[in-house]
Amino acid sequence: MIPELGHFALILALAVALVQATLPFVGAARGDIRLMELGRMAALTQAFLIVLSFAALMQAYVASDFSVATVVANSHSAKPLLYKISGVWGNHEGSMMLWVLILALFGAAVALFGETLPDTLRARVLGFQAWIGVGFLAFILFTSNPFLRLSPAPADGNGMNPLLQDPGLAFHPPLLYLGYVGFSVTYAFALAALLEGRVDAAWARWVRPWTLAAWCFLTLGITLGSWWSYYILGWGGFWFWDPVENASLMPWLAGTALLHSAIVVEKRDALKSWTVLLAILAFSLSLLGTFLVRSGVLTSVHAFAQDPARGMFILGFLLAVTGGALALYAWRAPSLQGGGLFQPISREGGLILNNLLLCTLCATVLLGTLYPLFLDLVSGAKVSVGPPFFNATFVPISFALFAALCVGPYLGWKRAELGPALVKLRSAFAIAVIAMILAATVIDRHAALAAIAFGFGIWLILGSLYELADRVKLGRVSWSETRRRLLATPRASIGMTIAHASLGVVVLGAVATAAWNVELIRTFRIGDQAEFAGWQVTLSKVEPVRGPNYEAERAALTLSRDGQTVTVLTPERRLFLVQRREVAETSIHSNLLRDVYATLGEGDAQKGWTVRLYYNPLAPWIWLGAALCAFGGFVSLSDRRLRIGAPKRSRAVLQAAE
Structure with missing residues (x-):
């Protein structure tokens, strides 16, 4: 009876999602506050129904209900309780349930905590979120129903893939999906802004917390997956450039670019179109990962399903979500007039360079991941694109990114000079060069590239810490004054320092492990x-x-x-x-x-x-640094300016502006 209840709740959730995907748009177009409010109530109702459905599926796994087909295929009565629970999402059907659960919870969070949003913007954001939910709920109900019954029920199940019976894999998918699905909120904000024709500092302030939360969870998810690969698969490495690993890295790179681009929109009212485009691409790349894992186009230990029919459904949905968004972008983006003129040598210029390098890295990974698939489709030829390609392309571009990363925070807005910033970093540069020379001469004189990368890791750590030390005037004023300045420093700035320095820790660990093992x-x-x-x-x-x-x-x-x-x-x-x-x-x-x-x-x-x-x-520095990087993101997220968002304007002011 409980599986039927879960199935029925899922059907009701689809019906509610259809209401949420239509009526709020009508209300926003007519200025009808009741229809717009209906979208908020629908989001909360949909979340309740999907939580109920997910709980029913989990109960079937915990109770070893072998009348349910997916429980038979992926569980066994002798499994420990932890793996019975993680078995819920350790398969295709259950993982899609986890996906829609997180999507619904994010929608409910927008409904609950979006009180400072203009009514029309919130209604449209919830409407676009609902269309994504409609697509995935339809996919589950029509192609991947997790509540299918078996009659007669077998005495026991087939068990779970032994590689997945590990605590790391119990928590890796939820964290990864919190990142993937979190970018759906920024996607919905971008499309809502395009419809309204308004992207401003307030919009960027609303988008940044959602982007930052998704980025933090995705960072933790990738970290946990890398750690699992390291200690479970037994090959001694932490990253193999597997296509599914790459599928998680691409939205992370796009999301990192989006974070930095949104800062420029908020501070200088510039890069509006670019920021909206990044919001679309970050979620589109998340969907691409879903397609790769479930389409059968590749074989990987990370893959959930090898069903081409399901893959075609997801491919069609991916094309609709991405193509529709890009079509709306092409139509409405020209109306997003940017402001905030600035010189190339400036904080804005540094953030643009950061964006260009991150997007180049993302394009490199995309090319290396999809090229074998396209070649196989067109000519039937089988090629493998692995570590040699990515080491030859990804690493040099990363060097350019690392070199610029520490300089940007020293540059002023609108116009700056490069010389003074480099002078402030001369000590960090000198120590990094010394570390580079020592690594090349003492550790391994034949690994020159590794020595250079090791120097860049030192540069990232010291350069980031020097910026914070300069901000609080460490050593130039009394300790009490330094402490006062540190406490007055915005948490977003402290989080940035932690994240940038932690990236250096990751670089040091990755270089030493790969080159000098x-x-x-x-x-x-x-x-x-x-x-x-x-x-x-x-x-x-x-x-x-x-x-x-x-x-x-x-x-x-x-x-x-x-x-x-x-x-x-x-x-x-x-x-x-x-x-x-x-x-x-x-x-x-x-x-x-x-x-x-x-x-x-x-x-x-x-x-x-x-x-x-x-x-x-x-x-250990690889995972310690990555965890600290996510911690830096959470520190930034605790900044009061991001938690309260932009102040809500009264309806009278909004009507006057219109």
Whole structure:
């Protein structure tokens, strides 16, 4: 009965979404406040219905209701509770339910917290949000119904992909979707502004919190996915330029550009058309990722479905959402007159350069991701675009972005001089060059590109911190005055400093791990020893263990130095009983400066076991820096100016302006 209730709630949600997608537009066109208010109530009702439907689906998974087809396909009674819950979104049907749930919650948030918005703008934003919901709800109900029943019901389910039975993957999709779907709000704001023909500082102030929230969640989602890939897949790396990884990176790059562009609109009333276009592209790229994961056009451990029919539905929806928005943009964007004249050397000029570089990076990733698919479609030829292409194209453009990143905050609005800004950064530049030289001569003289990148990481950290130190006059005034200035500094500025400096931490970790790691692959028998990265490694034992839904072999690898045991690594090779699938479970000994990483391969007592060992310097900095980057975004989001938005103008003032 509960699955039927969830199915019925989903049908009602579609009906409510259709009301929300039409009547508010009529109300905005006629100035009818009742119809516009109906859009707000519809958004709240739709959110309630989808929460009810999602709760019904989760109940089916937790209770192991094997009369529901998707529960049979993706769950098992022996699974731990955490993975029964995460199994709700660890498949195609459930992940789409999570998508519409988050979409509805964002719509409800606009309805609840959008009181400072003009009534017509809020009505149109909710209307465009509803059209997105209509598309996805129709997709679920007509092609991916998660409440289909089986009769007779099997005794047990098929289980979940063992690779997904991990705490990291339990939380990765919700965070990623909060980012993807969050950009739907900025998309709706952009289209509503195009209809109204008005993009101003107040609009930018309303858009920035939604953009920043989506960007923070997407950053955390990408970080968690990278961390999962690192410690679960057993290959010792953190980013493989997989097409689905790229699909999450592209909206992140576009969203980063949108964040910076919205600042120019708010501060200087410029870059209006460009900001609206970025808002459209950020969400369109999020939909592109949805298409890649579910269309069957690629094979990836991240892919949910391999159904071309579903893929064509999403492709059509993607073309409608993107094409319709771009058509509206082409029609209305010329009416968005920009203001705020400025010189090329200025804060505005620096932000434009930042946008151009970010968009070039995004276009590079898009080209490398889609080119093999287009070539296969046109000629049937199979090519692979992987790390060599992206390292040769993405990395040099990133260097240009990093070089400019620290200079921009020192430039004034409208007009500035480059010389004084560079003088203030001379100490940071000198230290970065010294670090570059030391990395090239002491660590590895053959890895010149890595040394340069390492220097840029130092430059990002010091340059960002120097800007904050200059702002609070650290060392030039008394400590009490410095503290007063720091407390008076807007949180948005402090968050910017944290995010920029944290990006430098990520660069240092990524460079050190990729360029200066040590790898050992060899066969060990019990008692065998080997030298590895300054340690003596001994395979002490391999013993059988049993988990809740798997059997495993667990090795004990003793790492010692000068006869003293440093740590014991315990990698496993697990056999999941339901799927009869083997999965390697890594063992990592970590501190802030390095990871020692081990995986256990196939073998037996006679022939020995294949063991992989990696020494990854500064590896923890990758995820620590990325988490701090998101934290900087949340610090900025706590700025009171962003939380309260722009003040609401009275209807009398709005009518006079019209």
